[in-house]
Amino acid sequence: xxxxxxxxxxxxxxxxxxxxxxPMTRDRAGPHDEPTDLMVEYYRQRASAGLxxxxxxxxxxxxxxxxxxxxxxxxxxxxxxxxxxDAVHGQGGLxxxxxxxxxxxxxxxxxxxxxxxxxxxxxxxxxxxxxxxGVPVATEMPRALAAHEIPGVIAEYVAAARNARAAGIxxxxxHCASGYLPMQFLxxxxxxxxxxxxxxxxxxxxxxxxTLSALAAAIGPGRVGFRICPGVTFNGMADADPAETYAxxxxxxxxxxxxxxxxxxxxxxxxDSLELVRANWSGPVIENCGLTLDKANAVIGExxxxxxxxxxxxxxxxxxxxxxxxxxxxxxxxxxxxxTGHGDDARGYTDYPFAG
Numbered sequence: 382x383x384x385x386x387x388x389x390x391x392x393x394x395x396x397x398x399x400x401x402x403x404p405m406t407r408d409r410a411g412p413h414d415e416p417t418d419l420m421v422e423y424y425r426q427r428a429s430a431g432l433x434x435x436x437x438x439x440x441x442x443x444x445x446x447x448x449x450x451x452x453x454x455x456x457x458x459x460x461x462x463x464x465x466x467d468a469v470h471g472q473g474g475l476x477x478x479x480x481x482x483x484x485x486x487x488x489x490x491x492x493x494x495x496x497x498x499x500x501x502x503x504x505x506x507x508x509x510x511x512x513x514x515g516v517p518v519a520t521e522m523p524r525a526l527a528a529h530e531i532p533g534v535i536a537e538y539v540a541a542a543r544n545a546r547a548a549g550i551x552x553x554x555x556h557c558a559s560g561y562l563p564m565q566f567l568x569x570x571x572x573x574x575x576x577x578x579x580x581x582x583x584x585x586x587x588x589x590x591x592t593l594s595a596l597a598a599a600i601g602p603g604r605v606g607f608r609i610c611p612g613v614t615f616n617g618m619a620d621a622d623p624a625e626t627y628a629x630x631x632x633x634x635x636x637x638x639x640x641x642x643x644x645x646x647x648x649x650x651x652x653d654s655l656e657l658v659r660a661n662w663s664g665p666v667i668e669n670c671g672l673t674l675d676k677a678n679a680v681i682g683e684x685x686x687x688x689x690x691x692x693x694x695x696x697x698x699x700x701x702x703x704x705x706x707x708x709x710x711x712x713x714x715x716x717x718x719x720x721t722g723h724g725d726d727a728r729g730y731t732d733y734p735f736a737g
Contacts, residue, residue, distance in 0.1 A: 384678045386706060389431070389687050391665045392640025393603030394475055394551060396431035399681055400702050401643075401667055401690035404434045404479040404554070404608070406450060408720040409730060414445065414452040416461030421468050422731045426699035428474030431688060434554055434643070435465075437481025437561075440541030442496035443534075444562070446487030446520075448513045449723070453478065453541045459548045466549035477552035477606065478545045480538055484562030485523035485571070486616045488512050498523045499534070501566045501588070502573040507617040508560075515720070528576050534562075535592050539599045552604040555593060557630075558645055560616025563589045567626055570619040582622070582629040590633045602638040606667075610645035611654045624652040631661035641665040643690065655685060674705050700735045709736040 383389075385399045411417045424433060439445040439452045452458045462478070469476045485500035490512045492498070500523035509517035526534065542553045557563040565571040566588040572579050578587050589607070596605045609630070611623040620626050631642070642662050646655050647670060658666055668677075668686035677689040695701055697714035704711060718729025 382682045384681055385674065385689060386702075387681070389665075391432070391667075391687060392552065392606070393601060394432065394640065396475065396688065397473070398431040398702055399688040400431050400677075400705065401688050402427050402430040402433040402695045402701075403669055403690040403692035404436055404556070405692050405696065406436050406447060406720065407730065408447065408449040409723070409726065410449045410451040411461070413455065413457050414439070414450065415455070415457045416451050416465050417725070418464070419725060419727060419731060420451070420461070421464045424465050424476065425468035425472060426731060427695055427701070428469045428472035429700065429702045430474060430695070431702075433469060433474060433476045434690070435476065435478045437479050437556055438541070440480050440482055441537040442493045443499055444482035444537070445492050445496065446483030446498075446510060448491045448511065450481075453480075453544045453548070454537070459544050462545065462548035462550060466551075470549065475551045477554050478550045479554045479556050479608070480541050481556040482534070482538070482562040484565045485520065486510060486560055487521055487523075488518055489521045490518075499526050499530075500524070500562065500571070501526060501578065502571060504571055504573065506560065508615070511720070525574075528578065531578065531588065531591075535588075535595050538592050539595050542596050542600050542605075546600050546604070552606060552640055553596060553600065554643060555589070555596065555605070555607040557589055558608050558610035558613060560613070560618045563592065564618060567630065568618045568620040569626070570621070571617065582626045583633075585626065586630040586633055589630060593634055593637060593639060597637055597639060603640050605639050606641040606643055607634070607639065608643040608645065610647060611657065612649040613645065613647060623649065624657060627654070627657060628661045631658060635662050635664065639664055641667050641687070643667040644669060644686075646670040659685070696729070697733045699733055704736050707736065
């Protein structure tokens, strides 16, 4: 029976095990949002994962909302990611890049002077977001995208995916959760449009469907995944019927041959999101959220998911796969150093020891 240590094919990727490092914002990019040498070491240390999914990476200056998050839209950024990819591949690992356009979830002080904050509708994110000093402040009022501008936003994602592949990154993951731009289109409370991108569930999923289709056409569907979290309320999300919205989305993209659906599996009243995914999506599933090794093996052994992802556990355990295999105790992360905002701060980043 399959377990977390079994190899698996997901899309075009041959994973040597089924332990995936989940995307996690760490705020360690350089002054031009480029990956630093410290980031290279951080990802290199964790390359024994079957697949690493990077921290959310902005496809364009407009897509940035947080301090010291990396981009993939300049030559300097592409060069930095090339070092990361080479380091991971040098350890025999695979790496996917999470493309994260934050939309309305943005603070003005975190963005370039000429960058805009855009969203499906001119409704601000109600949750404060940390500024450059780490203190949460009110988000910026977004400008509603005109219908004729939407293909341009999708083109930014496509350019980012091509840049990622040029940097040697193996695949990309479209971030459709956490209240960022794709989820802002999906959710009925943040999408108040009256055109072909708003209103019905079929219209609200259109932006995500078109973006995934464009990414698949650009770099191949087997190198494109997407991440969802039906029912999450982070960053002001409050969809009236998440089960309908995500069933509609999954059915719409099921025939594209995409690499995987990465599910953040949270409790929901009235439906189970993993059951929802399995009922409407026939491709590989990566299960995430509060898993232990025993739970992960059960999920895989019962055929509920092809792989499992771990977030916080990977912060303090760069050798997580080896610890799972040997039964070594897991170290605990220091939450005060999760987000430092300094590209040269190794504390709580690359200084966690291996089990030995």
